[in-house]
Amino acid sequence: MLGIDTCLAEVMSIPGALDAMLVDHTSGMAVAFSAADGVDADRSAAALTEALRATTDGLARSCPGEVVRIDDMLVTTDKGHHLLRLLETVFEGPLVIYVRLDLERSNLALARYRLRAISGELAT
Amino acid sequence: MSKLDTLLAGLARERSTGALQVGRSGTIFLADGRVTYMECAQTPSVERLLAARGLTTETALRRLRADGGCERLLAEGPVTPGELQYAVLGGVLDAAFFLLPVSGTRPKFRPGERHWLGGQWFFDVPGLVRECARRRAQLARIWPSADVDTLPVRPLARLPGHGVTLSRVQWEVVVRADHKATPPELAKQIGRPAYPVLVAVRRLAASGLLAAPDLPNRRAATAARPPHDPGAAAQPLGPPVTGDPTDLALLMRLKKALEELS
Structure with missing residues (x-):
C-alpha cells in the first residue's frame, strides 16, 4: 500500500517518465510533484483540471444517455506522451495522476499498465 | 494578512x-x-x-x-x-x-x-x-458574487432550456437542495468537504440554474402613489440609482456573457 510521496516515486520509475504530478481534481491544486526545472506545477495542475472538466462535459454531450466516467486520458505531442489517470478515492476525489513520458524511450502500453497498478495500490 | x-x-x-x-x-x-x-x-x-x-x-x-x-x-x-x-x-x-x-x-x-x-x-x-x-480567486472566477455561498440553495423548478450537464457534486447538490439548506449545511448532509460544494453551487449560479435570492422589496413602499400625486415622494434626478444586489448579479452575468462572446 502506497502513500502519496511513495506513489509519486513509483510513477517516476515508469520507463521513460520525465515528470509526474498528483492533482486534486476538485480544487485544481498540485498535491505533490516531481521537481523539474521550469515547471509551474500550480498553473499546470489548474489548467489540466480544467481540461479534464471540459473533456467530461464534451463527452457527456457526445454520449447521450450515458454517465461519463473517465479512466484515463492521453495526449501525444511531438515531444512526448502525457498520461492522466483519474483515481477514485474513498474520500474526496478524484485524484489525478499525471505523468509526462519521453516519446522515444517510453512504452505507452507498459506505462498505462503500470499506472493502473499504482492506482490500485494507492486507493482501495 | x-x-x-x-x-x-x-x-x-x-x-x-x-x-x-x-x-x-x-x-x-x-x-x-x-x-x-x-x-x-x-x-x-x-x-x-x-x-x-x-x-x-x-x-x-x-x-x-x-x-x-x-x-x-x-x-x-x-x-x-x-x-x-x-x-x-x-x-x-x-x-x-x-x-x-x-x-x-x-x-x-x-x-x-x-x-x-x-x-x-x-x-x-x-x-x-x-x-x-x-481557492477564493477560483470561486470568484466561476461566479463573482459570494451571496450564493451563504444563502439557501434554490435550484430553478424548470430548466430554462433543453438540456444541461451536471458534475457529480452538482447532481448531489440539486438532489439534496430543500430550498432551506445553505451550501455548508448541504456539504454536511452529503458528506463532502464544503469547498467542492461551494464550487458546484457557484457553477450552478453561473449557468443561471438558481432562483434569484429573496431580497426585501424596497420599491413597494414608494410605488404606492403615482408620481403626479402631490403626496408622492420626490423623484430623484437622473437615472434611478439602485444598489440592489440582484441588479449587481445581473450586471456580473452580462459582463461574463460579453467576455465569453469576445
Missing part, C-alpha cells in the same frame, strides 16, 4: 507544537511550526467524511482515537496510507478556507496538544494561506 494569519506565522517561526483554539470556530494543530491538522465548525471533519463513505463508523473511529490511533486505523485497513493522507490534506485545506478569515475571537494556544489524525501531512503556514487565496 488577517490577525489569525499573523499569529500562525509567529507560531511557525517559533516552531511551536500544540493546538490553537479559535473560539468556537475551530482548532489548528501544529507540530514543530507546521500545521498538521485543522478542524472548523462549518466544515465536516475527516472522521465524519470517512464515516460518510460507509467505510467505518464514527463510533469505531472514536474507539480508535482512544486506543491505537492512526497506526491501528491503517492496520485494520479500511483506508490506505495514501487515502488517509489525501483525506487529511483535503480536510485541512477545507477547514483552513473557512477558519483562517475568522476574526473577533481571541485564539488560545495550548502547547503540546496533538490531534490523533495529525502527522499525515505537514503544511507550511504561507503555503496554506496561498492555497486559500487561490
